[in-house]
Amino acid sequence: MSLFDTLFDLSCQDPHRPALCDSQQSLSYGELWPQIRGLAWRLEDAGVRRLALQLDNGLPWALIDLACALANIVVIPVPHFFSAQQQAWLLQSSGADALVGPARDGWQADHPLTLLGAELTLWRCQPAQVPALPEGTAKITYTSGSTGQPKGVCLSWPHLMRVCHSLAERVAPAGVERHLTLLPLATLLENLSGLYVPLLTGACSRIPSPVELGFSGSSKLDPMILAEALTRWPSHSLVLVPELLRLLVGLRANQPDLAGEVRFIAVGGGKVAPALILRARALGLPVYEGYGLSECGSVVALNGPDQMKVGSVGRPLAHCRVSIALDGEVMVEGATMLGYLGEESTAGEPADLQIATGDLGHLDAEGYLHITGRKKNVQITAFGRNFSPEWIEAEAQICPAIARIVIFGDGQPANVALIQALPGTHTQLAQQIEQLNQQLPDYARIHHWLPVALDQHPGLLTANGRPRRNEIYHHFSRQIDQCLTQGLTGETS
Template sequence: LAELGVARGDRVGILSQTRPEWGLVDLAVLHLGAVSVGIYPTLLADEVAYLVDHASIEVLFVEDAEQLAKLDAADGLRGRLRQVVVLDGPCEGALSLAAIEARGQAAPDGAGRFEAAWRAVGPDDLATLIYTSGTTGRPKGAMLTHGNLCYVVHAGAEVLPHRPSDVSVAFLPMAHALQRAAFYGALLTGAVGYYAASTQTLMDDIREVEPTVQVSVPRLWEKLHARLEATVGTLPPRRRRIFAWGLAVGREAAPYRKRGVPLPLSLRARYALACRLVHDPLKRRVFGRRIRYLTSGGAPVDPEILEYFYALGLLVLEGWGLTETAAPATLNLPRSFKFGSVGKPLAGTEVRVAEDGELLVRGPGVFRGYYRDPEATEAAFTEDGFFRTGDIGTIDADGFVFVTDRKKNLIVLSNGKNIAPQKIENLLGSIPLVGNALVHGDRRNYLVALLTPDVEEAARWARARGLEASEDPASLAALPEFRAAIDAAVREKNAALPRFEQVKKWVLLGEVWNPEGGELTPTLKLKRRVIEERHRALLDGLYAG
């Protein structure tokens, strides 16, 4: 990088899927004292151009020819960059990663210059710009220092059990704060990281690697839960009864295991048998033989899903944080957790609840501010220096933090009732045949929902009933039997909700939502404004008459 003319403080962009070279480039940038800027590879050409210009990126690493083409699609973008490097090079008009590695190896006194460069970097120096996912508008660049990153990584390593022999699979975007924190944490603890070939092969990759710990986001646990329930439904009656028995015994043992006390004699033998017949085979089939615990961040998980996995011997620990807190600000721990909470604050981090219910955070992990946006920076902090997270929540008597939803997502019905849609969306999303759900109803008389099919599960369901089905979402959504099954499942979920939280009308769309289509963020959260604008007429029609 230095041979390319990159100096302290220069912005270096990385436009790539998660892969080993992403981390290699990022670490080179940080050691040089420059600033890394991750760019999601799912962004369109004009979105890439906005980030390049806003962050003042001078050197850009792109994954391959497909990502390189975005520079040419955005008028004049390549000409505004000092240098472009292709990881899967060579490509015409750009350097290959191998070429700049060769330059570095040939540089005079390379080792000495490297030593001097990284030793000159201090905790207050800017390390990275991590852009928010832009669920409601243009993304903002959170300025994180070396001190922010080091604090979070060290604070997490002090409380989460780790071993040098730990293994994990990286698959979340490295442009996201959570995967970056996990990457740096592995470097600190000596853990071994594998990279998933793709999100489509993730569970196969996990089974092959057999991780000891695994980081993910709620959507993975929600879909895994739905998939397990659907699979159990296809088992022969005897095996279904054995699974249900094993799950029930696990639920009975859960309160004792949470408190860390011995099981009663009457339960001990049954629990050991349940582990041998149900829990252990399931863990081996899904995660391999070595899994100790799993972590989840980015959004709340339905506590019932966490209880379900725990009863089957899989501990999922929720944490909470934002881009602006360099990922985790709170963590549940293997010996100190409450399902439904996101844990307690890291040592040195303060969390309090504002009068309107918003969670506020202050501590060494909190960012410096938004790049080139002083107004947003000023609005983000209280007078005494607490960051306004935008999340609504509570803190219980034991210090555990509970997150309800994003403040901006809260729905206020015309009768004044306040509703957190994420809880209802999680409930609808737990239906095995549903891919995603969006609940709508702000300033309306009642709630409605848009649903999309889980095409893989839906096609399997249809074939098992002798119906002609492909994995085309429009064809699946048009099947009367499939629509009837969805309707019945939604009515069942509705019955578990108070009347004012029930979805009165819903529509099954013949489409899927994903980051490539712009409906989801790279970490699989809903882009509500995008979805609601695309389906404005349909949503309005659900309130007609």
């Protein structure tokens, strides 16, 4: 059954069941279906073909996204964490002819969209170029990547629904009835897990604004406001990135009743240290690690209540197949994109194709997938030992003082870590790194480290805050060389 079949059935059979809510208002399933259908008609009447959606989390974002899907209008989420230049590139390269969001040069106000008593402006423009899309494209999601210009991933609605049905099946034993969106809905992971899956299962998605969750800018978060939000909107499920999991673990340690009703916490978007997951579970947080990528429609594998192995990212979901190439690269079949925007589209249906993920990993005897790092980032020490820096960087998540860490050891007799510490914790770094080293083999230990402020140097982080390894190395190469030959402040044995 498709998502819209479910919404229509619930609007008839259980119209008073809560479907969506924010801090201002809520929509039942009986109210949601007419809202989506009416908005879809208005967008069709306006002649919209490709709509860029640049709003903060809230009911309007959800309604517009769903209405575009119903009306077969290509929707293009605009991440708030993209730079102004990246957002401009997204609008230009996508061929968007409509925009819901802030005013922009060259865009003219057209039809007002009145949603739930609020009036939004539908901005229109005649795009300079309209790149061809693979047939069946419903959503173009842009990846932040490691370069300045994000790439548009073209995805079909049937593909997204296959992912959602598989996710619903894996999460079903948790009995989720209320989900709280903490990540931006413009992120494909939360778009599916925090909007489509709850509605597909008849649950309620709670969608507060970023400010109400404590977010400011693209990466700043007030932990106390987040704790208040978790208390204000008690929910059964959350989707987190590793940094948010670290924060939640710290909050839970001081407030044992915080998020007391949560039944399922999915964590992804980066490698997670098994020790961090064990610490979370010891505090009563039901954390389940998963893995995916935009090119595969988000989630590929996920641990669940009835099939869980710490240290793995879970078994592959039902809609896809995972294999390991001879060089250790993870390959995915049955869940691939239609193609990148502006490039020659892939022939055939996603279910028939295979994608090379660029990630290294292995499948164990029980079918659980383990991710060890990025193929392009494998480092070989001067003593011939191979290691993925992501492994060490993930293990460092257990160090409360470390905000960001990037490891370099390729071709070197020792490993150097560039570390950005959390404010006020610099004096704790040496002891925490020593404790971390005791858990690592000698070739993977942090032999020297340098304190740096990566976020103060333009171009060293992606739009969503991930380190750009090559750029960081070139920027700090002199200091890294000095550290290896002379030793600098922050050296550790």
